[in-house]
Amino acid sequence: MIDVLVVDDDFMVAGIHARFVERIPGFVVAGTARTGAEALQMCADLAPGLLLLDVHLPDMSGLDVLQALRSSGSTVGVVMVTAERDAEAVSAALHGGAMQYLVKPFEFDDFAARMQRVHEALTTLAHGAPDQAAIDRAFGGHTAAATSLPKGLSPESARLVEKALTEVPELSAADCGERVGLSRVSARRYLEHFVDRGLATVRLNYGNAGRPERRYRSTRQ
Incomplete structure (x- = not known):
């Protein structure tokens, strides 16, 4: 099972996303955070396997959270879940190592398909030296x-x-x-x-x- 931390400043949206996560086999919600600082602290305390991370947070950008995680050496998986469509934000998420970028609003089926790909990538890399097909799947190819x-x-x-x-x-x-x-x-x-x-x-x-x-x-x- 992959522990997921949901990061969104809107508690109703965070609740919806948490319920989506619980419907997908292989994932469990470890907690929710409403600010960037809270997300970073919970990452340190809970060591989740995956973050669902909004860009727009009240104290800092979700992209700043992503950068702070990578600067600290964290390899936690990150899926950006946001209404932000700006090309610079998408580029920053990509270069920061986000595994998926999902624009709100979205349907559960789209979310589930992306999460299944994330699950496959994370579990593939946790089982020793992968072959080329497994590497392709891990990189989303x-x-x-x-x-x-x-x-x-x-x-x-x-x-x-x-x-x-x-x-x-x-x-x-x-x-x-x-x-x-x-x-x-x-x-x-x-x-x-x-x-x-x-x-x-x-x-x-x-x-x-x-x-x-x-x-x-x-x-x-």
């Missing part, structure tokens, strides 16, 4: 599995299905759907796409009765 997708398939879901494939020896479409939150039919579309691209293989598992089950295995194992 598209892997071969998530490119040239058929119509109706999303890169975010493709990355989740690809990750599920590498975590177990093999799985069915139903297994995959349960792991990543997709229907069996949708999961099978992604899995068959990976088979077509040579990123997965499929075998038929003949049971006692009924149609054989299709079992998928990553070719990267």
Whole structure:
């Protein structure tokens, strides 16, 4: 689980963001801060894995908070969540090492997709020396599995299905759907796409009765 500190001067907005975080597997809210100084102190006290950081705070800019964290040697993950659209602010966040920049207002699905990418990046780097595909995911790039997708398939879901494939020896479409939150039919579309691209293989598992089950295995194992 990744501990998240929500930093926003509007307590109602902070509450909404905290509830969003709690809905996403792999994250838990460690606390909320309403000022930059409070955010820095709570970072020191709680050592969260991720900050949801607004730019506009009453005592200092969220970008100043980000700079102070980096100057102190902190490598905490940071997602900017703000109404600020200025190009200089976006550039400062990028060069300060922010992992995502999400402009208010936004829908939960957009927020969840970005948080899933952040979770994948942080957990990938916590498990030893990553391969090139894992490094690409950590830097937010598209892997071969998530490119040239058929119509109706999303890169975010493709990355989740690809990750599920590498975590177990093999799985069915139903297994995959349960792991990543997709229907069996949708999961099978992604899995068959990976088979077509040579990123997965499929075998038929003949049971006692009924149609054989299709079992998928990553070719990267």
